[in-house]
Every structure is written in C-alpha cells, then in structure tokens.
Amino acid sequence: RRNILLGSGSGSVSLAVDNNYLRILGESGLLGFFSFFSIFFIAGIYVKRILPRVDSIVTRSLVLGFVAGTFGLLLNGVFIDVFEASKIAFMYWLLMGIILGTLELYRKEEINLWKEFLKLLSYPVTAVVFLFATTVTFFSSALDYYFVGDDFTWLRWASVCRNYVANGLVQCEPLSTFLQYFTQSDGFFYRPGTKIYFSLMYSTFWFNQTMYHLVSIGLHFFVSVLVFLIAKRVLKNHFLAVGAGFLFLILSGHSETVFWTAATGHLFNVAFILLSLLFFIFWKEKKKIVYLVLSVCSIFLSLLFHELGIIAPLLIILYDVVYGGNILFRKLDIKNIHLHLFVALPILPYLILRFGAGSHWFNGDYSYNLFKLPYNIIGNTLGYLMLAVVGPDSSSLYQGLRNVSKEHLLLALILSVVVGVLISYVYKKYIRYMVLEDKKIVVFGTLFFLISLIPFLGLGNITFRYNYLSSVGFVILVVFFLQKLFIFLLDISDRKIASAGMFIIILIFSANHLFQLQKLSIDWDGAGETSKKFLVSLNHIYSVGWKTESIKLYFVDVPIRHGDAWVFPVGLSDAIWAVFQNKNMSIYQSSSVEVALDGVQDSSTEKVYLFDETGNITEKIRLKK
Secondary structure, eight states: OOOTTTOSOTTOSOSOOSOHHHHHHHHHHHHHHHHHHHHHHHHHHHHHHHGGGOOOHHHHHHHHHHHHHHHHHHHHTTTSOGGGOHHHHHHHHHHHHHHHHHHHHTOOSOOOHHHHHHHHHTSHHHHHHHHHHHHHHHHGGGGGOOOOTHHHHHHHHHHOOOEEEETTEEEEOHHHHHHHHHHOOTTSOOOHHHHHHHHHHHHHHTTOHHHHHHHHHHHHHHHHHHHHHHHHHHHOOHHHHHHHHHHHHHOGGGHHHHHOGGGHHHHHHHHHHHHHHHHHHHHHHHOOHHHHHHHHHHHHHHHHHOGGGGGHHHHHHHHHHHHTTOTTOOOOOHHHHHHHHHHTTTHHHHHHHHHHTTOOOSOGGGOOOTTTHHHHHHHHHHHHHHHHHHOGGGHHHHHHHHHHHHHOHHHHHHHHHHHHHHHHHHHHHTGGGSOHHHHHHHHHHHHHHHHTTHHHHTSSSOOGGGHHHHHHHHHHHHHHHHHHHHHHHHHHSOHHHHHHHHHHHHHHHHHHHHHHHHHHHHHHHHHHHHHHHHHHHHHHTOOGGGGTSOEEEEEESOOOEETTEESOSSOHHHHHHHHHOOTTEEEEEESSHHHHHHTOSOTTTEEEEEEOTTSOEEEEOOOOO
16 A cells, blocks of 8 residues: 555565656655665765765775765666666665775764754755755656646647748747737736746747646745745744745645646746745845845736736735834834835836736636625635645535535624634733744734735635745744744653654644645646547547638537546647647537537538547547438
C-alpha cells in the first residue's frame, strides 16, 4: 500500500522512474527520503570540519574530487535512477567509506552533528535550498501533465498576431500585438501581462507542456522563498520563517494554482504582490529610494497579470501601520498618508487602461449580490479558512454547510453571532494581553489573510486558486501559534514530551496536505491524459477538407472534471482549433446523442461524437430506417 511516510516498498514503483529522488520517495516514503539525504549531510559536515586540517595534497585532492563527483551524481539523479545502478552504487559507497575513514584519521575533536545541523539551517541559503528540494520532490512530476480546458484558450489567444506584408510575405508584428493587449480586452478580464507571457511561451515552445509547467513550478518555489523572507521579518525568527515557507509550499489548496497552466498569471500576480511588500520592507529598513520605486513598479506589474493586484497597496499599508508603531490607529501622520498615496499610485492608470480596453468588470459569476453580500462574506471566509486548514477535502463539508444555511438563514445568523462572540472572547481573554510584538504578528497575519480575499469574499462561492495569496497570512499565524503551543507544553511538561507533541501535530498537519497533494497530482495527471487522448482521437478522424471547409461538430458527454481536476469546463472549441485551426469550424455541446443527431442537416459536413470515460471519442450516426 502507498504510504507517504514509509513508501510502498523497494522495487514497487517501476523498473525505471528517471528520477532517483522520486523513486526513493515512492519506495521508502518521507522517512527514507530524509534518511538518504542525511548521509550526504553528515558526510558534508565531516568534510567541512576536517578537510581544512588535512596537510596531505593527495588526500585533499582525493576528497575534493569525491565532493565534485557527488554533486555531479546528485544532479544526474534528477534525470535518472543513478544511485540504483549497481555499477555506480558499489563504487560510490565504497569511495564514501574510504573518504570518511581517511578524514577520521585527521579528526582532533568531537563533532556535534546536532549543533552543526542547527548551524547549517540558520543560513538563508540553506532555507532556499531546502525549499527548492521540497519543490522538486513534490511538484516535478507535474512537468508531464498535458494541457486542459482554459489552457487551450490562452494558447489560442497567444497564436493570434497582427500581421503586415513585407516583400510579398506575411509577417507577424509582435510589438504591435503586445500593445493591442493593453488597449483591447474584447470583453475579457484585463490581463495583458498574462497574454504576453503565453504569447512568448507559445512562439518559443509551442505545445510543449513541460516548459509551461516548469515556469509554474518555478514561480511556486519563488513565491515560497518570498514567503520565507517576509515571514522572517514579521516573526523575527529564522526557523519559524523556514517553517512558514515550507507549509506554504505543501498546502494542498494550492494544487489548482500550480498544476493548471491557465493559472500561471495568478502565480505571476502573487509573486509581484509579495515582491512589492518585500521591497517596501527593504525601503523601511535601508531607506534607499530605489526599493520604494521597485515596490511601486511591482504593484503595477502585478495588476497586468490579475486584478487581485489592486489589494497590494493595502498589504503594504497594513505592514506600515502594524510595524510602524501605529498598530491601534490612534494617530494619523500626514507623512504616512503621503507615503500610502504614493504606493497606491499605480491603481489609477490601471483603472484608466482597463476601462479604455473595454475589459470585463462585474458580470455573471464575477458579480456581487448586495442582498446576499453579508451572507457570502461570512460563508466564504469560513470556506477559505477551512481550505487552508484541512485542504480541498473540506469542500464537501463546506458545501453542505452552505446548503443548510441557505435553507435556514435564521440558524446561520445565530451561528454567525456565536462565532463573533467567541472571536471577541478569545481576543479579550488572550490576544488583548499579549506582548506588543506578538500582538503585531497576530494582527498582521489575520488582516493579511482577510485583505487578500477582499475581491472574492462577496462572490457566490469559493475557488481554490483565490486562497493562494491569503494563505501567506495563514501560515504565518500557524507557525506563530505552534511556537506558543510548544512554550505552553514546556511549562506543563519536559522538553522531550513537548517536542514529541509538536512533532505529532506538525506531522499530522503536513501528512494530511501531502496525502491530498498526491491525490490531486494524480487527478491532474489523469485530466491531462483525458485531454491528450481526445486530441489523438481527433487526429485519427481528421479529414483534409476539415482545414478549410465549413464544418459543424457536435460533442456529447464532454468531460468536465477528472476527480478534483478540470478537463473541459470550457476550452473545448479552442482545443479542437489547436488540431485543425479552421476558422469556419463550429463546435457544439449536446446533452445527448439524440439531441445532437436532431441538429444534423448534412452528414457530410456535420458530425456527432460521443466521449467515453478515458477521453476517446466515437462517431455516432443515425441509421436509416
């Protein structure tokens, strides 16, 4: 059986995984994975502490050569099961034994591995390497997931380029096309940055899904590093900041944002929002105007990828108010007001550009119902909190609560009042009497969570990817309260019991999200395979005339989801365009084969296809009586 801690046993994965670390993780779980890397960690400590005392040139050369070779093999392990190969394994571990034995001859003092471990962890570069290794371990499998749904819509837009004729040849004019992204939205959301990204990727890598996922995973890693750097300044503790970055990285609610290529713009948006906050913090610390300018520029760039960027100035103002000595808003400094207006400067040109481009504003699913607004705000806040704490598995419970509350509004109102009273009690009983620095952390983390959700709390339901930015405030609160819990356990027990209790709590929380992340990863892989099989089926039924003729295609039982992953909620016509690129082709979705066949007038140019569970399609025709 699969087990995230112990794995599924040696040789249980497959003959070749083409990634040694994924093989180790699958076969021996997290415990085996970290045990394997602890060998290199201990060997590295011995080399670092003893090698400077080695006076033999031959020995030093041997050790340095072995270290260089180890780095080469570790890199090679990303692409092949190098440590599983007997020809490598026998020689490598034999050499490691010889190297460590030789270094032991030069050791003059006892080496405390635990102290060395803590010292190593205190370096920022170690935290970054740790986050990178975590990213590779849990997300590298997504590199092969094929495009689904909205991905094809973005790729189709990216393929459109304004043309001009030069020397009798039709040429693409990318600069003019990019400018058009800023001036024309065609009724869609105003996201010129996302369109430019997909245009550049499409022109360079076409339909190579690996490169698109590489960017998404890289952005997720980058955002986790930004979370670490911001949390380090908020929490004033390196190890808690590392914990915040790690928890942010593995939260299962982020799966849709990372695995879905169409959500890459959201990743860029959050990266620029956090960059704007980090640059502002640098400006507060170093008083160099360049950081303040970079902060404002980052806000503007975030707005080009997603409208969520409009709350970036609020997060900066939040940090300035909380950590600028004015946490209780008892006085207003005119200088701070000028500063806050300056950081909000990009909002006005953004709104002007968006209005002039004729973008989508508040319509359909992206509109607010004023009558239901209080109800939606309370319900969605609860939903996003449950998503952060429990993960996507909480969605069924959340939907059940919403359905019950819709039918019993009075009960929902009473429960809301009870929750409000409990929050007030907790504040007056505990938070109110916290020391100022602790109170700042709680206020910052809580308001960061809520402010990041402002554009979405009034909508009719929750969406996984909207929880991405708000979870930054969540993980800051989690590691902070875990620290307080550890201190409390130390007061009522000894260090061993307190440490064991904290280990169990962190293990349960992490394992829950990692289990769900693994399941969701399988779902997105299956969704991509369904999409790919559909396109392969289209190729098999391809007819030469379909490139130019006026064709009507009817599809029945179009797959919307595969587990918790999207397949074709939208984007079916764009996926078909990727195969035929025929502007005269019309695509229809029907509720049943009979309904589709009733719409067919000319069987030579109008076809009906039925999806099966795997994504393959078969043609359906009406038999003549």
